Each structure stands twice: as structure tokens, then as C-alpha cells.
Amino acid sequence: MNELVHGALYGTLIATAILSTIAMGIWFERKFAGRMQQRLGPTIVGPAGLLQPFADIIKLLQKEDIVPRDADRGLFDLAPILAVVCSLGVAAVIPFSPSIIASDLDVGVLWVLGIGGLMVIPTFAAGWGSNNKFALLGAMRAIAQSVSYGVPLVLAVLVPVVLSGSLSISGIVAWQAQHHWFAVWPIVPGLPAFVIFFLAMLAESNRIPFDIPEAESELVAGITTEYTGAKFTLFYMAEYVHTLVGSALGAALFFGGWDGPFAPGLHWMVLKTLTLFVLIYWVRWSLLRFRADQLMRLCWTWLTPIGVALLLVSAAWVTFGGTN
């Protein structure tokens, strides 16, 4: 019972933190993208447009809720909530500092992959439930994409698991802290594994250059074509949560999480997470997107075999020489 309270309390804390980070993240993204495009970005709402995300959310919540006549009402309504649960739920096992963790599961990595993988379901529910052809095409693409990129994601995540010999994310971080990750962390399996993880994470959270499921120039808005108001907000939010939690996961698995000198753990974790988060948006506003077949080819003919090879290299590292 105590654990239930602990989970709920920390869950509320972490969820609030994530959501407010996202609100500021949206502001930052718009400002950053604006500067990259030599625009000003938001300036009107609040000082330097800081209150823009809140204005956006209030606007979105006020919008009329329109459900298409031909839609499958159940799926259509359920999908947005599921999307938020699946993207936010991943954060349950991520340690933000040695003590701030909602649930220190011993199979944290599996939880992450499992809950993250469930994201396919709301996506398809939205696409199929809308009974819209653009949504259906988007959902089909999304499934093909997240299902395919699930494989390199698993393989990339396995590298730190093999190196540290632990399935718990806090265990992995603790192992990195013990072994001075920035000095000892083997470059050969570690860095390429991070690259694969980063690409797969971009694909899983539908970010450019892998955002073909909701390619707005082709599929109008992909799965969210028929969604308005609050339900659209949830999808929108889920996407950002997915990106932020993915960044946090990357920071924890590959960059030592809360480990770092001179400052408390939480600061390091936040710094690393936000760096990855900014990198994602920097990439997003710089690149064009792939086509579905190129995406699949990249995944199956490059990332998957490289992932397997990296796994074996890290296993060899553990078995024959390296650290223990």
C-alpha cells in the first residue's frame, strides 16, 4: 500500500514536471524554430511569448468536439487517452536522481519497451476509428514504422543492458556512475548504439526525418486528421511526452543519467535530457523527411544487423576483457 502511495505521489510529481517542461519546451521549440527561420517566434502572449503554450492549450480545450458520423466512436474516443498513458507511462521507471524514481522495477528496460511498444495501439485505434483514408494511411505507416523500429530499439537498448548486466534502469545508471561512464564507457558499442537508439527513438516518436505517419504535406495530418479540440491536444501532448521521455531514457541509458560531478544528480539528469530534447528539435527543423520505403530499408538493412553486431561486440567486451 505504501508503494502505491509512493508511486502515485512520485507519479504526480514526475507527470507535472514533464508536462510543465513540455509547455516550456513548446515555447522553446517555437522560438528556436523561429530563429532558425529568421522569424521572431511567439512574442505577444506574455513576456517574450512565454505564455503562448498555455494560450494554445486553453484555445484547444475550448474548441468544439467534432466526431465524424462514420467514425467508430469507441475507438475514436479511447485512442487519445491511451496515447497519453502509453507515452507518459514509460517515465515510471526512469530515475531522475538516485531517489526520484516512481517505481524502481527490476525489469525497467522491459517496462519501457513494453509500454512504449503499446503506442502502436492508440495510433491504430485513431487511424481505424476515424474512418478517414488519410488517417488510415497514416496509421498503416505508423504501425509499419514503429513495429520495424522496435527491433533496432530493442537491440540498441540491449547494449547498455549487456554491459551493465542489469535490467533495471536505475541499476544501469548506477553501474555507469560506478564506472565513470564518460571515461570508461566503451566508445565502440556505446556510441553507435546510442546513434541507433536515437534514430529509433525519433522514428518511434514520429519526429522528422521519420515523421511519415503524420506527414502533413501528404496525409494532411495523418492519424489526427479528424481530431479536434481536447482529443487533438492529447495526441499533440503525447507526441511531446514521447519525445521528452525518450530523451530522458537516452540520457539514463547512454549518458550516465544523474551521474555527474559538482552538481546534484537531478541537475545532471535534467541537463542531459534537455540537451537531447533540443537536439531532436534542432534536427526536426533542419531536415526533410524520408519516404516510407527508404525508412524501411534503413531500418531492416542497416540498423538491424548493425544492432545485432553491436550486441555481440558488447557481449565480447563483457566476456573477454573489459570491465566487470
Added chain:
Amino acid sequence: MQSAWLSAFAFLLVSTLVGAGLLGAASVLRVRAKYDSPLKHNTYECGEEPAGMSWMQFHARYYVVALFFVLFDVEAAFFFPWATVLREEGTSAFIAAVTFAAVLMLGWLYAVRKEALEWQ
């Protein structure tokens, strides 16, 4: 460790509440149209009348991808228990993993040669 699962599920509950709370807030805040037009509830298809429903038999290629996913992901799942015991088991576990991966990649090679992984 039972307890950690409880916390994790509590976290899921909180996440659900976030979603439901937002929808609830919207149901209070949102504008209700005075007049409803049947056109508003039409399925969007670029401003044209939609040509038929979108619930149809889809191209088989997607099922191939799904099959591959099941294949690779399930086999990758075997790596997880192996990863935790690798340190204790040592060389024998490594050789087992290499063999396993070799078999896996043989299947991958077959798929590549068959061009089953080509999207078009």
C-alpha cells in the same frame, strides 16, 4: 519487488488521470455549437464527398512487416535473460549468443535475398 509493480501501476493510473482530466476540463470549457450542420460531421477528404468507407482490405505488405517484427522482437526478447547472466556464465553464454545471433541473421539474410524487406 512486488511493491515496485504497484508503484508502476499507480503511475499508469496517474497518467490515465492526466488524459481523462484534460478531457474533463475540455468538456467544461469547450464551446457548443448552436446550430449543427450535417456537413460538419462528414469525413474529411479534401473537401470532396468521401468515396466510400476507408475500412477495407489493405495491402498485404504490411502483414509481412508485422511478421518480421514478431520474428525479430520475440527472438530479441531471448537476449534479455541472457544479458543478465552473461557475466556469470562467461564464454559459454557468449558462444551460445553468437550461435543464436548467427541463426537469426541467417533468417535476415534470407529475407534480404528474397527482397521481402523491400517496401515496394
Added chain:
Amino acid sequence: MEITVEVQSATRGSVDPHLSIHAYEAEGDLMLLHFGPQHPSTHGVFRMDLHLDGETIVKATPYIGYLHRGVEKLCEKLTYVQQTPIVDKNDYVAPMTNEQALNMAFEKLLNIEVPRRARYLRTIFAELQRVASHLVWLAAQSIDLGGALGGGSTLFLHCLRERELIMDLFEEVSGARFHYNTHTIGGNRHDLPDGWSKRAQAAISQIESRLSEYEDLSLGNQIFVDRMKGVGVLSAALALELGISGPVLRGSGVDHDLRRDAPYHAYDELEVQVAVEQGGDCLARAKVRFREIRESLRLARVAIDGIPEGPICSFKPTRQPTQVKLTGGQAYAALESPRGELGTFVIAGGDTPTSPYRLKIRAPSLHALAAIPYIVPGANVSDAVAILGSLDPIMGEVDR
């Protein structure tokens, strides 16, 4: 110039693109998708009905007419001097060339010689307009490939930023940014303001310096190349058969450019390097346009340096609508607009001597769109967007 290409029947492979859809066999159900008119990347209001097998297009049928405004009919009602501002709106990305094409036809009809200074001004405007138009093409193409919420929009806004420079130059001359109405029968209405040439050279230098940035984000980027290469292959024979001209034709390897082959304005005094690329795919068309931007900037620069002194118009300034009265005669004049051969065919006479009996505008975009049923099938939805972007249609010009 001699074009010796064997004209084949307009079919793709052995399949006639105009076949009934029941003639196709698909693995799953065929999905009929209305792609447009209200779609983010149909470049205005254009509609393609796509029959999809999975995501592969088996048949594409273009529909036009959503932006029809009856410009040609309107021109029959208006007098000769009133028509220039009306045609501005046809090709709304390159209004200058519309005016020029119309007035060239009228000048031919009236047999008026344009003064040398005006011909140079027209050349400069046409070339700057070509740069502006190609920048809009690149902007739209990158949005098509990269989305409005991503790198595509970055390149989009960068392109529009440089287009602003050109529009500022036009604004200084004509006072308008879009409805220039700066050409008239027999020459130009507006002379250059003081110091314009210097500012224009500065703007050209600035655009030239930014071109490498565009290349970093587009042609120099592997993703862009991958998306464009081998997509929407248009053979030279089919392009000629469909009457396609401009960068789309040159991308298919046909060396044809009216600026060099039938010089007008001051092009006989300038040497035009025509950009031709083999391949006929979207990438070749993109390369052609990129080279044309550089070439146009060079031409504009040379022309600005060589502007002669003299009058800018050889015809009385417009004083009243009935200034030109014609009872007969006909003329066709064409120029190389950013999209290809933009021609105006005018028959004078009819009931009223002050307005043409019939005026027909040959819009290059219309012909480019005719290629869609042939080159889109076989591609997937993403490619369809890329192909449409690379044809660079302007619906205002297509529907008129």
C-alpha cells in the same frame, strides 16, 4: 533549333493511363482517394483522384478548374490598355512575365517597336522574377518533402526571405509588390528610381551568397536527393507530345529555351546558358531550376550593368481606355516564363474595336499537369506530392 525525337503514343509502358479502373488488378482493395482540392500540398486548389493499392498509386486522374476566374473572357470585355493589371493574377508567382507576354502580343499586333531601355528593363524584371519564382518553387518543394512542421518550412522561409529582396526591388520601381502593372503597350510605365541598379546588384549578391545554404538544405542533402531521384520520370518524347516546356522539358533532356531560340526583349544581346539535365526525374528538374537561378542572377547582373539610356516607352501613356482601336489582325507572342512557354494569342476586331475578339493565354503549367496521369502511377503518395511539386504548377495560370 531542330528537335528530332520520335514521338510515341502517350502511354506509360503498355498501360494506357486513361483506362477504366476496372482494368487494373490489385492485391488488396483499391482505395479511391480524393487528393485535393483542400489539401496542404496541391499548390492551390488542384485535385487528383488517386486509386491506391496499399500506398502505391495505380491510377491518377487530375481535375482542374477550381480556380477558374474567366480571365480570358474578361479580357474580351476590357479594352487593350485595361488588361495588363488583370493578367497579373494568372501566374501569381511570376506576375511580371504575365504582363510581358500580354503586352508583347499587343505590340506585335500594333507593330510597335519597344525602346532598347525598356527591353533591358523587361529583361531584368523577367530574370529577377524567374529567380523569385524558382525560389517559391524550392520553397514549395521543400514543404512538400519536409512538411510544414519541420525542415521543409525552414527552407521555405529562407527562400521567401530572399524573394522579399526581389519584391522590394520591384516595389521600388512600380510601387507594388504583386499587382505591378508596370508594363504597358510599347514599353514600361515606370522608370528605375535613383540608385536602383546599385541596390539590385547588392540584392543579387546577397541571394548568390545564400544559394549555398539552400543547397545544404536541399540538393546537397542526401534525403532530398533520395526523395527526388528516379521519381516521376518523364521521357523527352512524352514531354514533347504533351506540349510541356520550360524547366520540366529541360529536365527531360530537351535543349529548348525561348530566350535563346527565339530571342525577345534584350536576350539577343545577352548570352543565355540554357540549363539542361538528363534523366527526366524530379531531381533533374530540381537541378535545372537551381542552375537557372544562378544563370538568371548572372543575366540580371549583366543586364543591369548594360542598361542603356533612353525612353522607356514608345507609345503614348495610357490616357483613356479606348486609346487602342483595332478592327482586325491577330498575333501570338510567347516568352520563356519561369514555368515554360507563356504565350498570348490575340485576335483583334469583333464587335468592339477597343477590345480583342478573342484572347487566349497558353499557360505552361497546364501542359505540365497533363503529365500527371503518365508519371504518377507506380509511385506512392509521398512521391505524388514530390512529383506535383517538381512540375511547379500554378493553379491561377492553369485555370485562368
Added chain:
Amino acid sequence: MGYFNDTAKALRTTMVNAFREPVTQEFPLVIRPRAERFRASFALPDDEHGEVACIGCLACERICPSRVIKMKSGGKKDSPVTGKKRAYIDEFVLDLSACIGCELCVQVCNSDAIVMVRQPEVPAFAREDLVLDMEKLRANAKLKTASWGTGTRLQEMQEPPKAEKPAVAKASPATETAPAPAPAKETV
């Protein structure tokens, strides 16, 4: 790997741009300098005697391609200022919502009585708000900066040199250019 190299190049380009001064401005707060010839809305300026310069010759109404100008001549009267006889205008209505800004009305005006101004009209909530009557047009002349272009200037700039005749060839007998009579004479 081409992809990584090109991605690095793209990232560099966007970052370079992020540190440039933004080119956009907050429009209603900051207004960019407009060219001298910039034309947006209309005004009916006064002549040197402080009366409205328009003499109601209908030239602008006739030339307008989209027929947005409606006017009513007031006939000849003695001017209260100079005492000389001149033509007046009773009503002048310009529907800006249909105007295409072609500047032909300015060009044909021999008395420089209609000019364009460089400040655009404020967006309106109703179409009627965009209809400019005499009052608004005269107020515009006082409140807003006039564009460089006036009838005289535009015609002068475009006028072919006096020495040589307009090159209307004899080859096309169907061609004839009507002489342009002074509109004032024509209408009064």
C-alpha cells in the same frame, strides 16, 4: 555516411541562421519603410487653392478595370476661393474591397486629383468599411503620406520623346491610335 555528413551540414546551416538577426517584424507595432512609389490606398488631395482638385472628368471611372470608382460630376461653378469658373465633383465613391491597385486611375488623371497613399487601409470588419467616400478620401489626403506617383509624373516618366513619333507602322492598316483628348474638355 552521406546521411550524417549532410545532416551535419544542414544542422550547421540552420544554426548559423538562428544567430542572424530575424528578418520578420511585428507588423502592427513595427512598420517597415515603404518605397517612395508604394501604393496602397487612395486619397483625393486638394489643389493649391485648398479646394478638392478633382474636376469630375470621369477619366478614372472609365479606365478602372474592375469598375470600383463611381462618381457624379457637379458641373461648372464659380470657385469660392479664386472666383474662376471650374468643374466640380459631387460624389466620389471608391470600393477598395474590389480594387486591384493597378494605378491606372492615377495615371489618367490630368489634374493630379486622385493619388494613392502609402499606408494601407486598416482591415475592416464589414465590406462597407472598405468603401471610401469623398470624406474618407479627403481625410486620407491630409492624414497619410501620398505616393510618389501622380498623373503628371507617371505620364511624364512614360512619355516617348517628342522628336520621334510613336512607332506605329503603316503595315497594319487596321491599327489606329485614337488621339487622347484632354478629358476635362471632353466631359464638361
